[in-house]
Amino acid sequence: xxxxxxxxxxxxxxxxxxxxxxxxxxxxxxxxxxxxxxxxxxxxxxxxxxxxxxxxxxxxxxxxxxxxxxxxxxxxxxxxxxxxxxxxxxxxxxxxxxxxxxxxxxxxxxxxxxxxxxxxxxxxxxxxxxxxxxxxxxxxxxxxxxxxxxxxxxxxxxxxxxxxxxxxxxxxxxxxxxxxxxxxxxxxxxxxxxxxxxxxxxxxxxxxxxxxxxxxxxxxxxxxxxxxxxxxxxxxxxxxxxxxxxxxxxxxxxxxxxxxxxxxxxxxxxxxxxxxxxxxxxxxxxxxxxxxxxxxxxxxxxxxxxxxxxxxxxxxxxxxxxxxxxxxxxxxxxxxxxxxxxxxxxxxxxxxxxxxxxxxxx
Amino acid sequence: xxxxxxxxxxxxxxxxxxxxxxxxxxxxxxxxxxxxxxxxxxxxxxxxxxxxxxxxxxxxxxxxxxxxxxxxxxxxxxxxxxxxxxxxxxxxxxxxxxxxxxxxxxxxxxxxxxxxxxxxxxxxxxxxxxxxxxxxxxxxxxxxxxxxxxxxxxxxxxxxxxxxxxxxxxxxxxxxxxxxxxxxxxxxxxxxxxxxxxxxxxxxxxxxxxxxxxxxxxxxxxxxxxxxxxxxxxxxxxxxxxxxxxxxxxxxxxxxxxxxxxxxxxxxxxxxxxxxxxxxxxxxxxxxxxxxxxxxxxxxxxxxxxxxxxxxxxxxxxxxxxxxxxxxxxxxxxxxxxxxxxxxxxxxxxxxxxxxxxxxxxxxxxxxxxxxxxxxxxxxxxxxxxxxxxxxxxxxxxxxxxxxxxxxxxxxxxxxxxxxxxxxxxxxxxxxxxxxxxxxxxxxxxxxxxxxxxxxxxxxxxxxxxxxxxxxxxxxxxxxxxxxxxxxxxxxxxxxxxxxxxxxxxxxxxxxxxxxxxxxxxxxxxxx
Numbered sequence: 001x002x003x004x005x006x007x008x009x010x011x012x013x014x015x016x017x018x019x020x021x022x023x024x025x026x027x028x029x030x031x032x033x034x035x036x037x038x039x040x041x042x043x044x045x046x047x048x049x050x051x052x053x054x055x056x057x058x059x060x061x062x063x064x065x066x067x068x069x070x071x072x073x074x075x076x077x078x079x080x081x082x083x084x085x086x087x088x089x090x091x092x093x094x095x096x097x098x099x100x101x102x103x104x105x106x107x108x109x110x111x112x113x114x115x116x117x118x119x120x121x122x123x124x125x126x127x128x129x130x131x132x133x134x135x136x137x138x139x140x141x142x143x144x145x146x147x148x149x150x151x152x153x154x155x156x157x158x159x160x161x162x163x164x165x166x167x168x169x170x171x172x173x174x175x176x177x178x179x180x181x182x183x184x185x186x187x188x189x190x191x192x193x194x195x196x197x198x199x200x201x202x203x204x205x206x207x208x209x210x211x212x213x214x215x216x217x218x219x220x221x222x223x224x225x226x227x228x229x230x231x232x233x234x235x236x237x238x239x240x241x242x243x244x245x246x247x248x249x250x251x252x253x254x255x256x257x258x259x260x261x262x263x264x265x266x267x268x269x270x271x272x273x274x275x276x277x278x279x280x281x282x283x284x285x286x287x288x289x290x291x292x293x294x295x296x297x298x299x300x301x302x303x304x305x306x307x308x309x310x311x312x313x314x315x316x317x318x319x320x321x322x323x324x325x326x327x328x329x330x331x332x333x334x335x336x337x338x339x340x341x342x343x344x345x346x347x348x349x350x351x352x353x354x355x356x357x358x359x360x361x362x
Numbered sequence: 363x364x365x366x367x368x369x370x371x372x373x374x375x376x377x378x379x380x381x382x383x384x385x386x387x388x389x390x391x392x393x394x395x396x397x398x399x400x401x402x403x404x405x406x407x408x409x410x411x412x413x414x415x416x417x418x419x420x421x422x423x424x425x426x427x428x429x430x431x432x433x434x435x436x437x438x439x440x441x442x443x444x445x446x447x448x449x450x451x452x453x454x455x456x457x458x459x460x461x462x463x464x465x466x467x468x469x470x471x472x473x474x475x476x477x478x479x480x481x482x483x484x485x486x487x488x489x490x491x492x493x494x495x496x497x498x499x500x501x502x503x504x505x506x507x508x509x510x511x512x513x514x515x516x517x518x519x520x521x522x523x524x525x526x527x528x529x530x531x532x533x534x535x536x537x538x539x540x541x542x543x544x545x546x547x548x549x550x551x552x553x554x555x556x557x558x559x560x561x562x563x564x565x566x567x568x569x570x571x572x573x574x575x576x577x578x579x580x581x582x583x584x585x586x587x588x589x590x591x592x593x594x595x596x597x598x599x600x601x602x603x604x605x606x607x608x609x610x611x612x613x614x615x616x617x618x619x620x621x622x623x624x625x626x627x628x629x630x631x632x633x634x635x636x637x638x639x640x641x642x643x644x645x646x647x648x649x650x651x652x653x654x655x656x657x658x659x660x661x662x663x664x665x666x667x668x669x670x671x672x673x674x675x676x677x678x679x680x681x682x683x684x685x686x687x688x689x690x691x692x693x694x695x696x697x698x699x700x701x702x703x704x705x706x707x708x709x710x711x712x713x714x715x716x717x718x719x720x721x722x723x724x725x726x727x728x729x730x731x732x733x734x735x736x737x738x739x740x741x742x743x744x745x746x747x748x749x750x751x752x753x754x755x756x757x758x759x760x761x762x763x764x765x766x767x768x769x770x771x772x773x774x775x776x777x778x779x780x781x782x783x784x785x786x787x788x789x790x791x792x793x794x795x796x797x798x799x800x801x802x803x804x805x806x807x808x809x810x811x812x813x814x815x816x817x818x819x820x821x822x823x824x825x826x827x828x829x830x831x832x833x834x835x836x837x838x839x840x841x842x843x844x845x846x847x848x849x850x851x852x853x854x855x856x857x858x859x860x861x862x863x864x865x866x867x868x869x870x871x872x873x874x875x876x877x878x879x880x881x882x883x884x885x886x887x888x889x890x
Binding site: 235252277327 | 364375524
């Protein structure tokens, strides 16, 4: 067992800074909608509660014995898959905006697709660490994790939640590739992935609309192009230094999902190019330090676990930001540490805690 | 494995760089475009309506005002009126049928509490409360006030944003306009005029009551009239104030001819004109309207006016000559509009003397071949009541902002001297004689000394030259009391049937209306 090292404070700083900015931005962007519920602090109160819960989860994950996590990874994964299936049972799931993503737990609700991101990475890390040598074998090494990920992705797409499915697929692909998957097999997989993504986009009317809106949002500014245009207006009107914290105009119901999936647009409007670049830099720092931690890990399991968690957070952040600034078609995923959300906040901070844990005991 | 992680980081780095580049383009390069688009969609302009000013009579009685009413509109698939300008209860009843579809809007409605009274002068407003005729259009810029507006920021549902940047341009209510009209005199004038039109089966008529010293018009009556609240029911020709249009004044113009001759010295009160049944001027034969049994071989100026003798008036014209006669007519203000106040007033038709036809020097002396507005004639005759000076006819007494800060007062305005004081005095005597011994006898009012002149003009054919056979415009203009003139009144009856003479058609109307006016104004009789 290597000697414990000190915590990676730079990684911790990036996580805490992003969380702090996130809380402030929820504070700024949510009251417009919250006022309609009769309490302008409705979402802020909840976000602060989630943040406290998340920080506790981070501390817990920091001190957790990862060997236990590794040993129980199969069970944990199985439970999370069950939870993902359960939302389709009548009376359990809750539909919001036409999507079944939540399980009601009294006053709180729980989003299994957030949990599965972590448990899938954990399970893949255990599997890939154990069968790195067999990865060259198509049927006994390469295909099982691919099919497993595909199955999970399919379950999530059915919600429908293409963004999350894309995030976990990309994360799994990164893990496979770094674990040593064959170049050609990876290449074929990437090609098949792209093809199925395209097929999916063309198969559903709303995804097709989103794709067309991405190609030319100004064609239907009041319809399919509305959200992306409103997002671009928010980002663009921010200018170099922004309108000032709290001064967003687009948050007044011009931009939908102004404190969840599109919070980065409001951030850019209020804090400008400078604020936006600082957030991008913090994510970049998080990715850099996270990958350094993965590199430093002696244990292949820890190496792959850190890599998987950091890749997941980075891929999700990049996807979210690219949607907001119109670089990729709209797909709804939250921005890690920044967007409002209960399950996501707790799980993201827990994952960060696990990475920090690995930085202490590589 | 390590190498692949480095590759991964480089891919991430490229993605982050792409994001930063895109942010730079959106936020710095295209900033102005997006800022403009965002501002454009949230900018809300709210008009602040201004109350239209009231129109009042000289005692502050309301002739036109605005009240709150309620209109119902629907918005399914575009804005559409359902019903406009109803009392609140009625509007709410319509709305209650389907409150999800129908909405209420408060709108001002113009109200004319005295109905048709002075309708042509007051005018009316259109669907958007804009002045369309009369005082309502001529003084629209004072009445309408200033519409204000608020430029603010709103959300997609139209609510104002919290902390929105507002620019407020406040509205200013319209000004109240006080007319010189007195609603009681106006009422009496309209009543007697209407009665006479009925009795004479006449097509139309006008009646003016003017304060002799100030030019303030106490009544401007015109029949037929219309209901300004429902103006569309009447033909548009009735909407226009008739007093702004010219007509051939006929023999009332002999007053001007006589005064011109006296002022010029071409004639004197003692001048004897030839007693002629007919006279030929420039190839045209001029005759008198009545067979006259000549008491002597000659005709005095007074007798010419009393019996309205065209052949004698023509002789005055010949004595003056076109150039001098024309100059004198101009001195009385003919050929130039008055300062009455309403837009669209005609300047009359008076050709320069060089363009007169040969017979004109005779015809114009008894008011044919010249067209004047009633307002011009009133102004001209005012000279006899004011020692030779012309008084401008006035309709507007005062314009006043609702807060009282702006006041514009109209005062008696003298438009120059037409004749000398001496000539004016002679004219008063001559006019008196018309009423004592001549065609004005039916205009006499008890112990008030009245002077005046009748007119019975042949109606000219519309547009072209020549006259309509058997169709006349009867009129009477007079001053009372002559001792200290208070009132000048003009009665015009268009196309009377039966008796066509100004004497019988207009004289009694003058008497009734002016008698009422003098008593109403508490004027002391000037005869014992």
